[in-house]
Amino acid sequence: MRFLIFALSASFVFGADDPNALPAEKRRMGPLIQEVLSPVQKYLQESSVAFYRGDNSRFFLYGTVVSEDGYVLTKASEIYEVEGFYVRIGRKKYRKVEVLGRNDVWDVALLKVEASGLKPVSCEDSATLSHGTWVVSNGAPE
Numbered sequence: 524m525r526f527l528i529f530a531l532s533a534s535f536v537f538g539a540d541d542p543n544a545l546p547a548e549k550r551r552m553g554p555l556i557q558e559v560l561s562p563v564q565k566y567l568q569e570s571s572v573a574f575y576r577g578d579n580s581r582f583f584l585y586g587t588v589v590s591e592d593g594y595v596l597t598k599a600s601e602i603y604e605v606e607g608f609y610v611r612i613g614r615k616k617y618r619k620v621e622v623l624g625r626n627d628v629w630d631v632a633l634l635k636v637e638a639s640g641l642k643p644v645s646c647e648d649s650a651t652l653s654h655g656t657w658v659v660s661n662g663a664p665e
Contacts, residue, residue: 574610575611578607595635602634620634
């Protein structure tokens with residue numbers, strides 16, 4: 524079963540073509556939305572990368588697994604000149620993280636951790652997404 528991390532269409536989630544079919548209070552992160560999204564929660568956790576400062580083990584950034592063998596994308600400006608950080612993917616910590624490159628125009632960095640069997644996110648072409656598409660992102664690290 525393929526999980527679409529970056530977007531879930533409202534018609535899939537609620538079985539309606541109109542993304543505004545529910546009252547506003549039911550479109551926010553309330554119990555109904557949590558129930559609908561709970562099947563992908565574990566997948567989101569396994570595809571998310573939490574960055575921690577090594578000196579005080581304080582969370583400071585998220586990244587995203589983009590390959591099974593340890594490639595990660597994150598915001599370049601947030602890790603620039605940060606020393607001694609480590610990452611956590613799911614419940615496992617990776618202390619050796621190599622910054623392979625960065626693109627300052629897009630503010631993205633490509634990193635590598637020594638891992639295998641990770642669960643990368645699936646990306647969709649934005650041209651195939653309709654207006655009103657839901658975007659799902661991971662919350663706070665566990």
